[in-house]
Every structure is written in structure tokens, then in C-alpha cells.
Amino acid sequence: MQISLGELAARLAVPLRGDGGVMVDHIAPLDNAGPGSLSFLGDPAYRVHLAGTHASAVILKESDAADARVPVLLSENPYLTFARAARLLHPEPEVIGGIHPSAVVDPTASVDPTAWIGPLTVLEAGVVIGPRVFVGPGCILGEGVEVGADSRLTARVTLCSGTRVGARALIHPGAVIGREGFGFAKDGERWVRIPQIGRAVLGDDVEVGANTSVDRGTIGDTVIGHGVKLDNHIQIGHNVVIGDHTAMAANTGISGSTRIGRHCTIAGAVGVAGHLEIGDNVHFTGMAMVTRSFKDPGVYSSGIPAMPNTDWRRNVVRFRHLDDLARRVKQLETLITNMNAIREQEAS
Template identity: 45%
Template sequence: MQLSLAELASRLGADIHGDASLVISGVNTLKDAGPADISFLANASYRSQLACTKAGAVIVNAAALADVPGTALVVANPYLAFAMVTQMFDNSPQAKPGIHPSAVIADTAILGHNVSISANVVIGEHCQIGDGCTIGAGTVISDHCVLGADCRLQANVTLYHDVVMGNRVRVHSGAVIGADGFGFAPDKGRWHKIAQLGGVRIGDDVDIGANTCIDRGALSDTVIGNNVILDNLIQIGHNVQVGDGTAIAACTGVAGSSSIGKNCTIAGGVGIAGHLELTDGVHIAAMALISKSITEPGAWGSGTAQMPLNEWRRSATRFRQLDSMAKRLQQLEKRHEGEA
């Protein structure tokens, strides 16, 4: 792919400061870019690299323009512009429409136009695959699943029965959608399985990372809203609801029947207990444990900050002593009040 800077600027709605005829053939960081690459500055921490970058052009906002030694594209949101440029130079292999002869497709399945179905794919009874979908090698789609238009399932994705996806959903390798939720009833030292009778409903423009698991509902459905992005290695429990525009980073676990609002961000390694409600616009810091519902938008965290190990050990010891210290403090306050 090669694009002139003028064409890039037109697509981005950017102002050009420099040589509009420059031909760009790649995207790279300020540090590693060469004369045929375009780079970007979205984080002020890297502003010092502008002076020595070898990039042919740099995407910046107006405030950083004076620091660019060469050609620049000026936009209001450099990070968004960078994302759009990467899509223009996307080098992912493009699947061709067609069905590999090793695919096993039920007679009752309905396939849309221009679908691409790779080797060893299995599609079950009464499934519907929308126009332009791409199904990677070894993927299994069980009975009564529905995929909207232009979905892309990478290799070795597993959809259990009754999974419904909207349009333009991307699912990466190893993801499992619709497995049984963790539902068991205890009785006299034994566990009795609760049949998981619901399904999974996924909205439009959702991205689901590698090896992420989304469990089916116990009775009603597990629901993932529109434009949700889920990183790798996430566990979404049964009957969880995730609102539109929410982003969840890797290794987060959401226990069953919790509800996460719209436009939330959940950082990596977060644990969210079951049967909680997080309102719209909640932002959770990495490694936090959320054990109570959050009814007001804002940022939340838990745990302790990073510190040297010996200091952490001393702090952990003192933390265990807080209860006894609080009781002694109460006794001293009462004694002081008595003496007064």
C-alpha cells in the first residue's frame, strides 16, 4: 500500500504542513519510523522524540506542530487519526469467498452471499450466517446460532448453541462463547448441576479477544452491547450484561448476573463480584476488586500501590493490626472523654 500525504490528509480531514506529494508506505513509532513512514504523537511523554524522528510525516495536534521538524498532518485527535491510518495499511490476509471442501455444514444452515468458510469448519443445524462473513479454520458453530453481516471468526473459535451476533463482530482464536455458566446447587457435600437454559446475545461492532470466554445465561441471556471491546483472557459469567461502548482489558473476571453500564473502562486483572450493578461511565483501575455496586460515574480502585517488598511486608503486617489498633484508639478516646 502506498498513499500520498495529500490522500491521507483528505481521508483524515487533516491540514498538511509540508510536502503534500510525499508518498507514505507504512506506519511506525516516532523512534523507529523511516522516511517512507508516517508516525504520530498522542502522548505528551513522547514529545521529545519529535526532534529526532526520521518519519516522513507526523500526525500531531495544533499544540505540538511547532516541535515537528518536517512534514506534519494536523488533526484534533491524533490517536484517532493514527487508528484510521493503520486501517488503511492493514496487511491482514483477506479471505476469498467460498467454502472449503472439508467444511461440514448442516443442510438446515442458511449461508449469506460472499461468505468465506475455511478448512474443517463445522456449522450446526438451523444456523444463519450473514452476508460477507469469514469463518476461520477449525471453528465450530453449534445449532441455532445467528451471525449478522460481515462477522469475522478467526481460527478455532467455538460457539455453543443459541449464540446470536450482530453485524461486524470480530472473534479471535480460542474464544468460547456460550459455554455453561458456573451454576451448581450444593447438597450434603455434593454439587448438582443447574442446567443453563439461556443463550448469548452480542451486539454490532463487538471485538472479542483470544481465549476469552462468555458463558450462556442460566435462564435469560448473557448480553454484550454494541461497540464493546473485550481483550484476551477475559471471563464473562452467566447472565452478565455489558453496556454499549464499554472496554474490558485482559484477565478481568466478571461473576454471574452482574451488570456493567455503558461507556465503562475496566483495566486488566480486575475482579467483579456477582450480582452487582456498575452504572454508566465507571472506570476501574487495574487489579481492583469490586465487591459492591457502583451507582455514580467516576474512577475506582482497590488494593495497595507498588512498593519495595520489605516495605510491603511491613505494611501488610500493619494492615492486619488495624482492627486491634482501632479498638485501642476507641478505648483511649473514651478514657480521654471520661477524664475531661
């Protein structure tokens, strides 16, 4: 899409400095921009590229504007303004209502006439698809699944029976939502499955990444709050509750019945044990191993960053005897205290 800077400024509601008639039609980074490019300066590290950029316009903070030689759009939060501008220039394709003839749609499914059901997609009995929903190719929506207005299931999404998805969701290929989770009782040597009769319930504005799994509740529901963003390869166990606007990076796993608060960020490959309580505004750094509840806001971490293998080998051997080492230090302290006491006694 092509748009003039004047119109762009108006639609983004930000001040423009420069020729409002200049046209932009795509986004590009400062150092790889050309005619028609809209770029932005957020991170000060990229400021070196500002004076020489070939972009047609740049979104930046007023304090950076003096260095620019091209028209600028001023924003207190250039990255956010850029996100919005990018969406204007690269809009999602409009959804055209209809059902592909190769889709297998149960007669009891209800599909809004403005929604699209793609090729080779299956809607089972009682599925309800809201207005302007896009269900891409190869999706499977089990019995009684409901999907709210303006949601996009891009392709090959599996929503198991009873799953509820709110409005404006974005769900990526390979996601499996609402499968029966991992619950067993022990019968002597054997495992006996506990029927999983709850649901997976997703709020509005939720994103679910590729090959991510959200298990249904055992009894009661697994609940993903409004605005929650899940990256790829995430595992959400049964009866987990995730608060609004929490974001999680790839390869992270949350074990059953744990509750995560609102506005948390959980980095990649984090593991959170089951039945824990994580408060609001808690942030876990990458690969953190979370074995207890953290109710207070803050940043929590664990793991040993990589080092040359020879150093690591030496240090790991010592870790195996760390408790012993600590005892020996304690012993040394006692010894020295005693030696000093004797010395003082002798001296007096």
C-alpha cells in the first residue's frame, strides 16, 4: 500500500516535520532503506545510520530529529508508532466470507457468512465461527469449538473439542489447543488415565505460536488471559491459568495447575514446575528453572552461562563437591577464629 506522509501522520496521530506529499509504501531498516521506505529510530545504537539513511521518512523521538535529513514523524515511542505504521503499509489481507468446497463442515456447525473456512479444513458438530474469522487450510476444529470475531487461524491449527477462542486471536500452524493433558493415577505398576473433562479457554487478542500446545483442564478449565502472547513450541499443562498480557518466548513449559500473573514476561526455554503461584509483573530470564512460587514482582534467573569446555569441566567437578567446600571454609573460619583467640590470649 502506498500512502502520503501527511495521511500517515494523520492516521497515526503524530506530528510530521517535512513534506507531507512524500509517498511511502514499505518499511525498511535505516541502513537498508531506499525511496519509498519508512524507517524508524528506537534504539540509540542505530543513531549512526540516521544521517546517511536513504529512507523517505523516519519515525523517531523529537530529541533525535535534528540529525535527520529526511522528513520525520515524531513519537515518544517510535517502535510502537512504527508497529502501527507497518500494519497500515502491510495490512492483513481482508477476509472474504465463504467455505472452500474441500472443507468438511458438519451440518450443525455455524459459520458466520463473513468468515472464511479454508481448503481441507474440518469443522465438527456444533462449531461456532464468528464474524470475519479466517480459518486457513488444514485446520481441525473439534466438537463444540467456538472462535470469536476477527480471529485468524493461519493454517493447520488443531482446536480440540470444547475449546473457546476469543476475538482477534492469531494462531499459528501446528498449534494444538485443548488436547487431553497428562494426568494418571498409579494402579500398582500401571498408569490409569484420569479423564480430562475441562476445556481450554483463550481470551481476546491471544496469540499462539507454531507447534505450541495448550492442554485442556482436568476438571475446570485451562485459562489463557486477554492479550497473552505465546511463541512457538510452548507447553501449557492442564489447569494452568495465565494472566492478561503475559508474554512467553519459545520452548518454555508451564506444568499443570500453575497460575501465572498478569504482565509477566517469560523468556525462552524456561521450565515452571506444577502447582506454583507466580505473581503479576514477574520476569523470568531465559532457561530459568522455576521450582517454587514467586509472588513478588521482579526479575528471577537461573542457569549457568556457557563457557569454554575446559573451564566448564573443571568447575562442574567442583560443583559436585560444593557442599563439602562450604563446610571446609566454615572449618577454616573456626580454626582461624580459634588461632586468633589463642594468640590474643597469649598476647595478653
